[in-house]
Each structure stands twice: as structure tokens, then as C-alpha cells.
Amino acid sequence: MVDLFSDTQTRPTAGMREAMARAEVGDEQSGSDPTTNALCARVAELLGKEDAVLMPSGTMCNLVSILVQTKPGDEIVVDATSHIFNTEAASAAAIGGVSTMALATADGVFSAGQVEAAIRAPVRTAPRSALVSVENTTAFSGGSVWPIETVRAVRDVAKRHGLKAHFDGARLLNAVAATGVSAADYVEGFDSAWIDLSKGLGCPVGGVLAGSKDFIIEAWRWKYRLGGAMRQSGVLAAAGLYALDHHIAQLATDNQNATTLDAGLRKIPGVAFEAGTQSNILRFSVEGLGVGAAEFAKACLERGVRFRATGAYEIRATTSLEVDAAGVARAIEVARDVAAALRQG
Template sequence: MTVADFIDLASDTKTRPTAAMRAAMAAAEVGDERAHEDPSVNRLLERCAALLGKEAAVFLPSGTMANEIALAVHCRPGDAVLCDATSHLIGFEGGGPAALAGVMIEPIAGRRGIFDASALRAAIRADVPHAPRQRLVVAEQTSNLGGGAVWPRATLDEVAATAHEARLATHMDGARLLNACIASGVAAAEHARGWDSVWIDFSKGLGAPGGAVLAGTRAFCDEAFRIKLRWGGAMRQSGIIAAACEYALDHHVERLAEDHANARRFAGLIAGAAGITIAADDVQTNLVYFDVEAGGAGAFVAALQARGVRMVAMGPSRVRAVTHLDVDAGAIERAAAVVRALCEEKRRNAS
């Protein structure tokens, strides 16, 4: 099997820069980003601040750093952050909220990674000395463990208003915000309008090799930049990466619709395969989750990889496949055929 034959559906972070993106990177005008002298970075920040409807923005190496810096700016050690129980903050950032910002996480049980204003009200308590001070509410758009579910704009507005009424700040983990924009037809600034800070990731569906932009008020971003330097996030001539991000904004946003269509197609093709349980109608963006036999996810993804298709076990029985720009419709058809063949082989062996 050649590298070209391998179908990688493990994550949209597996994308590689296209030839045209590489050319844009090679041609990038650069300067010292730490001193605000990189013209490519400065142009990207102005563009992203406008895109997200915020005063200013900060360029960062990764989305995880964007989340962690936002917590450190909004909160003080010992404060509490309210977010959905399935949030990226809890499960995929190496304990960063506690280790870096010194905050406690107070999870809210939502549905598919989304909680509403009533659930938030139930979680908000009086500010008393013996309990952690609640300081921040976080929403993840789209919800990863929610299967790429899109927060409705009305829900975002109501949750943000409820938080602000309780004098809590708001932060949007916008790792796949542009997927939500394409799926919903709602502009990024509209999704983020009630949220004090928000970021977008360029290394997922947009296909850049790295980079994230965190946006908010000028004062918020000034403090975020200070923490970025403290944590070693300055990248000097980072216009090379910023050029890839700007290329992605120009060429890879609208095409996210192809990833969504491929995800729906994949879900439909494997629905009904022996031993698979999937809610195909729940696929809204580029994430597809399904269940296999109890405790069998690890063996299932290992068997798939041996056949040239990579997915990820997200629990004892849960499997995730993620579509992206390196996987076209033909590859989706082939991947689904491999899944169906494996399921049929397991069915025959069991009987």
C-alpha cells in the first residue's frame, strides 16, 4: 500500500499544506512578530478581528494555547470556569486549566456538547467565600465530542446574556467555528457577538500547518499578548505561517461544505452495516461518530488501519471519523467499503 492509498480520517489536523499554500508561504513578507513588525501577521490579525467582530486579535501557535491564554486573562487562580462536560478544555488540553491558569472546571451536562441558558442558570451560585468564584462561561463551537454539533445562534445569545447578567465573562472555543458558519449560513461575527473572546483554528479543516487567532477587546488582547510571551508563544518571523492562514481564508473556507457532504455520505454508507450503530441524521459538519460492539473500538480501529483506513477510538465502543480537504469523495467511498467489509467479516466469524 502506498502513502497515496492510505485514507486518514483520524482528524482534520492531519491535513497537509497544498502546493499553492506552500507557494504563498514561500513568498510571505515577514518581520519580527514579537515586536509587531511582521506585516503578514498584522494583516491576518486585522482580517480576523473584523471576521470575528472584535477590536483586536493575537496570533498564536495553537488553539490549545488560545484557550489556555483566554482562561488566564479572564480568571485568577482558584476561580471556576463553567463549560459543557464534554469540552475540549476538560479532556484534551493536558490539565492546562489547572496547571497554567490555576482554575477549577465546573462541568454542565448538556446535550451533544451544548447546554442552554436554563442549565447555566442552574449551575450559577451566589458568590460566597467558601466556594470558588465563578468567573467564566465557555462554549465550544462546534462541539467535538458532540459529533460536530453546531450551537444555534439563539442558544449562544441566550447563554451569553445569562452569563453577563451574572457578571461572568464569556469565551468561545472556536476551533471549528468556520465549519459552524458554513453549516448554518451564519457569519462568524454573529456567532461570536455575545462572547467576550473567541478564536479560530487554521490547522484543522482550513488546512494550514499551524496557527490560531484569538480575538477580543484591545485590553484583553494586550494581556493575552503578555501571557503569550511569558509562555514562549512568540514565533518571530511567523509571517510564513500567517501566509498559510490567510491563504486558507481565501481558498479553504467555502470548501468546508465538501467535507460536510462527505461526512454525511460516509455516515449514510456505513449505516446498517453489521454491528454498527450510528445516528446518521445527526451529522451536521465534518465529524462522524459511531458505535461498534461493546468494548471493541480499539480492535476495530486497529483492523481498519491494517486495511489502510485510520480512525480513532473515542471510548470503549465509540469510533470517530473526520473528513477534511485531503480526503475526497472517492476516498470516502473506499473507506466506507472497507468498514462494511470489515463488519461483514466480523459477522461471518461470529456466526
Template sequence: MINLYSDTQTLPSVGMRKAIESAEVGDEHSRSDPTTLSLEKKVAELLGKEEAVFLPSGTMCNLVGVAINTSPGDVVILENSGHILRSETGGPAIVSNVLTDPIEGQRGQFTVSQIKEKLDQTSRYRPPTTLICLEQTHNFAGGTVWPLELWNDVCSFAKSESLRVHVDGARLLNAVVASGIDAKTWAMEADTIWIDFSKGLGAPMGACIAGSAEIIDQAWLWKHRLGGAMRQSGLMAAAASYALDKNVERLKDDHERAKRLADALKDFGSEVVVPDTNIVFFDMKPCGKDNEDVVRGLLEKGVRMSEIGTQIRAVTHLDINDDDITSTITALDQVVNG
């Protein structure tokens, strides 16, 4: 099976499995797991933050990030197709009792002027906006990378208005590789920011959220409150650390393969969102084909993609090679042209 469903479909490599097997472990709960401590220090340094904490999932990072940056009744601004809003089962509303005020962005991005429109405080009865959530790269916009100037404008404005900034950085390192801009620069103005290890980096699970020492101290409370306390977490931390050491620079290969696939889809007459990184969204209706039928036809030929809304999504990752892309293009040709 050529699995382009998501970059979460990766399997641990032989080298990663050896790292897991040889990991030195202790009790994470009492801060005596050396491999987990090492990973947290590595991530904090990578993002230019004082501290970081290892959590079981990216969704928990978002739950914790919203919780420690807001109070009940606050308003969170985010882009209207953001992962927090669309794919986390209403977690912030349930856990933090906050409201969300989405902005209709372009390519998953929005401007200072759009934020200003949301900050009308002419009525004392209007709930306060306290947090802006950014997503880098932006999944449902097509793995898009924010332009640095726009990113800095939004973050600077947030600070000028005493708003906190939380960054869903599940695929931040894809943005780093695609833009050539280091992680510290993207993280500089964020109060909280996290990276995921189970997507393009190829680890089985886990993410780290980073911020000031004071903020991460609060994150620990929420980690336990949400059931995120672990014991011998060094086994998974070893996989994450291996991923950071071995699987970052190679993300450029995923980006190149996504572009190759996108170019082929254009040749078929598909409407394609030009990929910045490793995610390709496309619509086959301009080819006279139903997207659901195309996804089903590809699966019958051993290629797995997903239908999301009115588009199909294909995601390249470390388990997809050049031959897989060639085979996928061949399968598409057979499905489209019969």
C-alpha cells in the same frame, strides 16, 4: 493511506506552499512582520472584534483565554466533554489556578437553567464563578453546531450575571458554513474567541484569538509568558491567510462526505451520531464488532480512524475526496461482513 484520524492530518497544498514561499516577513516580536499583522487584522474583522493576536496553537488560545478572563481561585463553567477539560492536560488549573465546574450537556450544549444550578452563592465560602467556556463546533459531541437561539440565551444570561464568555472556536468556520450564520454573529457576545488554521482550513499550524483592544493587550502578555513569542511568523501567517481565502467555502464538501459516511455506517447497523459538520462518531458494537478490532482492521486495509472512549471517530477534511469515502465504505464492509 486514507487518513480520517483528524482534520489536523491535512498537508499544505501547492497553492499554500507558494504563499508561504512568497510571504513578506519581519520580526513578529517587535510587531514588524507585515504578513502576521495582516492576518491578525483579517481575523479581527472576520469576528467583529477590535484586535486579534496570532498564537502557535489552539491550546495556547484556550490557555490565554482562560487566563485573561479569570483570577486564581475562580470557577469556570464548561460542558463536561469540552476540549479544554478533556484534552488540554489540565492547563487552566496549572496556568491560571482555576477550578472547573462541568455541566453534563446534550450534544455538547447546555441551557441557562443548568448554569443557574451552578451559581448558588448562598455561602460566602463558595469560590466565585466568573467565566463560561463554549465550544463551537463541539469536537467530542460529534462536531455539533449550537442552535443560535440557545447560544444567544446562554451568552445573554452570562452578561446579565457579569460572567465573561470565552469561545473555543477551533472549528467555528465549520459551524459558519453548516449553519449559514456568519462568524460575527457567533462572536458577538464573546469576550474572547479564536479560530484554528490547522484543522479543516489545512494550514500547518497556528490560531488567532480575538477580543477588545484591552483584552488582546493582556493576551500579548500571556502569549510571551507561555512561550508563544515568534519571529518570522509571517511564513505560517501566510498559510493561515491563504486558508481563510481559499479553504472556507469548501468545508461544505467535508460535511457532505461525513454525512455520506454516516449513512453508510447506519446501513451496516452501527450506532451513529448524526453529523452536523465533518466529524462522525459511531459505535460498531450493535453490529457485533469490537471497536478496537474495527479500527485495527481498517488500518490494515489502509484506512485510519481513531477510537475515543466507547466510540470510533472519523473526520473528513480537504485531503479526503469522494473516492476515499467510497474506498472507506468498501473497507468497512469487508471488516464488518468479512
């Protein structure tokens, strides 16, 4: 199987499993798990923040950031294709009573001007604009990488209007690999930021949320409330430390493999791309083949290549440490054969 469904499909490597087995552990809730403490300190330094906390998932990182920095009746500003808006079960609304202003974009990257226009005037009858979230790279807009100038311009608009700025960095390190801009530079001035462990880094679970010491105190409070506090979490943190030591370079390889896949798929008649591939995610349409995305993905899966249908005609493919150069070549071959068969049919 060549699995291009998502980089969430990555499995712990042998070295990571060994590190997990050898992890020194304690009680996370009492702050005495040394491996978890080491991971949090490492990520806080990586992101240039004062402190950090290990969360069971990236979804909890986003939700806790919203809950700490808003109150019921507030509104957050996000991209219309963002993970927060589309695939977190409306948790901000369901749990925090927070509404969402979703900005329409072509590639998941909105402008400072769009944010300026979206921030509501302070009147009694409107929600209070409270937080702006940037997602870099974008999850469902083809893995777009935000230009650092745009990131900072959006941040500055939020700050000028007294809003909090949140950075959804689930795939931030893929953006770092693509641009050479450091993670700390990307999230500078943001009130909250996090990285995912369970995507490109290949860990089985978890994300690490960072911010000021005061922010992390309140993030811990919500972590308890949501049932996210753990005991001997060092076995999970050890995987994160191993990934930061051994899997960072892999992200550049993942990005390159996605570029190679993009180049091969573009040569297939009937397959169309709206934009170029910037990181480890690519998005293309099979409408020109006269079939839907689900039918195309099913036919490829029957031949051992797993794509993800994300729309009526849209396919998303994601590279990771589970997919090597041979896997990319195989995926191109299968997609070409399937497309030819569908055109003939």
C-alpha cells in the same frame, strides 16, 4: 490511506506552500511582521472584534483566554466533553489555578438553564464562577452545531451574572458552512473568540485569538509568559491568509462528505448512531459488532482507512481536505467489509 482520524492531519497544499515561501516577514514581537499583522486584522474583522493575536495553537488560545479573564480560585463553566476539559492537560488548573464546572450533555450543547444552575452563589467557601465557554462545533460530541439562539441565551446568562463569555471556535467555520450564520454573529457579545488554522483550513500550525484591544494587550502578555511569542511568523500567517482566501468553500464540501459517510455507515449491520451528522465530524458505535472500537479501528487501518477510537465502542471520523468523495466511498467499503468479517468471526 484514507485518513479520517482528525482534520488536524491536513497538510499544506502546493499553493499554500508557495504563499508561505513568498511571505513578507519581519519581527512579530515588535509588531513589524506585515503578514502576521494582516492575518490578525483579517480575523478580527471576520469575528467582529477590535483586535487579534496569532497563537501557536488553539490550546494556547483557550488557555490565554482563561488566564486573562480569571484569577486563581475561580471556576469556569464548560461542557463535560469539551476540548478545554478533556484534552488540554488541565492547563487552566495547572497554570491558572482555575477549577472547572463540567456540564453533562448528550451532544456537547448545554442550555442557558444549565448555566444558570451552574453559576455559584457568591459565598466565601465556594469558587467564584468567572467564565463560560462555548465550543462550536463540538470536538468529541459528534461535531454538533450550536443553534445561534442557544449561543446567545448562554451568553446572556453569563453577562447577567457578571461572568466573561469565551467562544472556542476551533471549528467555527464548519458551523458557518453548515448554517449560513456568520462567524461574527456567532461570537457577538463574547469577550474572547478564536478560530483554528490547522484543522479544516489546512494550515500547518496556529490559531488566531480575537477580542477587545485591552483584552489582546493582556493576551500578548500571557503569550510572552507561555513562550508563544515568535519572530518571523509571517511564514505561518501567510498560510492562514491563503486558507481564508482559498479553503473556506472546502469546509462545506467536508461537511457534505461527512453526511455521505454517515449515510453509508448507517447501512452496515451492527453499526449504530446516536444522532445525525451536522458538520465534518461523526460518531458511531460498533458495540453491535461484538468488538471494541480499538479492534474495529485497527482492522480498518490494516486495510488503509484510519478511524479514531474514542471510547470502548465509540468511533469518531472526521472529514477534511485530505479526504475526497472517492476516499469516503472507500471508507464505507472497508468499514462494511471489516464489520462483515468481525460478525463472521
